[in-house]
Amino acid sequence: MFWLAVASDDAPAAAQVLHDEERASMTDEQRRAADAVNALGEDDNTCPACFGTIPRGEARCPECGLRFS
Numbered sequence: 714m715f716w717l718a719v720a721s722d723d724a725p726a727a728a729q730v731l732h733d734e735e736r737a738s739m740t741d742e743q744r745r746a747a748d749a750v751n752a753l754g755e756d757d758n759t760c761p762a763c764f765g766t767i768p769r770g771e772a773r774c775p776e777c778g779l780r781f782s
Protein backbone atom coordinates (compact mmCIF):
# COMPACT_ATOMS: atom_id res chain seq x y z
CA MET A 714 0.00 0.00 0.00
CA PHE A 715 1.27 3.45 -0.82
CA TRP A 716 -0.07 6.92 -1.15
CA LEU A 717 -0.02 9.03 -4.25
CA ALA A 718 -0.73 12.75 -4.06
CA VAL A 719 -2.51 14.16 -7.10
CA ALA A 720 -4.54 17.23 -7.91
CA SER A 721 -8.18 16.51 -7.17
CA ASP A 722 -9.13 16.74 -10.85
CA ASP A 723 -6.71 13.91 -11.60
CA ALA A 724 -7.83 11.67 -8.77
CA PRO A 725 -10.26 9.50 -10.74
CA ALA A 726 -7.70 8.87 -13.47
CA ALA A 727 -4.99 8.16 -10.94
CA ALA A 728 -7.26 5.75 -9.12
CA GLN A 729 -8.01 3.98 -12.40
CA VAL A 730 -4.30 3.62 -13.19
CA LEU A 731 -3.61 2.27 -9.73
CA HIS A 732 -6.57 -0.09 -10.10
CA ASP A 733 -5.32 -1.39 -13.44
CA GLU A 734 -1.78 -1.89 -12.16
CA GLU A 735 -3.13 -3.60 -9.09
CA ARG A 736 -5.24 -5.97 -11.18
CA ALA A 737 -2.35 -6.66 -13.52
CA SER A 738 -0.31 -7.92 -10.59
CA MET A 739 -3.11 -10.09 -9.24
CA THR A 740 -3.61 -13.75 -9.83
CA ASP A 741 -6.88 -14.85 -11.46
CA GLU A 742 -8.07 -15.98 -8.04
CA GLN A 743 -7.35 -12.57 -6.55
CA ARG A 744 -9.18 -10.86 -9.41
CA ARG A 745 -12.23 -13.03 -8.78
CA ALA A 746 -12.14 -12.07 -5.11
CA ALA A 747 -11.74 -8.38 -5.96
CA ASP A 748 -14.67 -8.52 -8.36
CA ALA A 749 -16.77 -10.25 -5.71
CA VAL A 750 -15.95 -7.50 -3.21
CA ASN A 751 -16.80 -4.84 -5.79
CA ALA A 752 -20.15 -6.51 -6.38
CA LEU A 753 -21.15 -6.33 -2.71
CA GLY A 754 -24.35 -4.38 -2.35
CA GLU A 755 -26.08 -5.97 -5.30
CA ASP A 756 -29.14 -8.11 -4.71
CA ASP A 757 -27.27 -11.36 -4.31
CA ASN A 758 -23.69 -11.06 -3.14
CA THR A 759 -20.87 -13.35 -4.05
CA CYS A 760 -18.69 -14.30 -1.13
CA PRO A 761 -15.12 -13.10 -1.71
CA ALA A 762 -13.79 -16.03 0.29
CA CYS A 763 -15.62 -19.05 -1.13
CA PHE A 764 -17.55 -17.49 -4.08
CA GLY A 765 -20.79 -18.83 -2.68
CA THR A 766 -23.98 -16.82 -3.00
CA ILE A 767 -24.97 -14.71 -0.02
CA PRO A 768 -28.69 -13.90 -0.02
CA ARG A 769 -29.65 -10.26 0.20
CA GLY A 770 -29.80 -9.04 3.78
CA GLU A 771 -27.64 -11.83 5.15
CA ALA A 772 -24.78 -10.64 7.33
CA ARG A 773 -22.73 -13.77 6.87
CA CYS A 774 -21.94 -16.25 4.15
CA PRO A 775 -24.01 -19.43 4.54
CA GLU A 776 -21.22 -21.39 2.83
CA CYS A 777 -18.16 -20.44 4.84
CA GLY A 778 -19.44 -18.14 7.58
CA LEU A 779 -17.57 -15.04 6.44
CA ARG A 780 -19.15 -12.05 8.13
CA PHE A 781 -19.96 -8.77 6.46
CA SER A 782 -20.56 -5.50 8.27
Ligand SMILES: [Zn+2]
Pocket residue numbers: 760761762763764765774775776777778779
Ligand atom coordinates in the same frame (compact mmCIF):
# COMPACT_ATOMS: atom_id res chain seq x y z
ZN1 LIG B 1 -18.20 -17.74 1.83
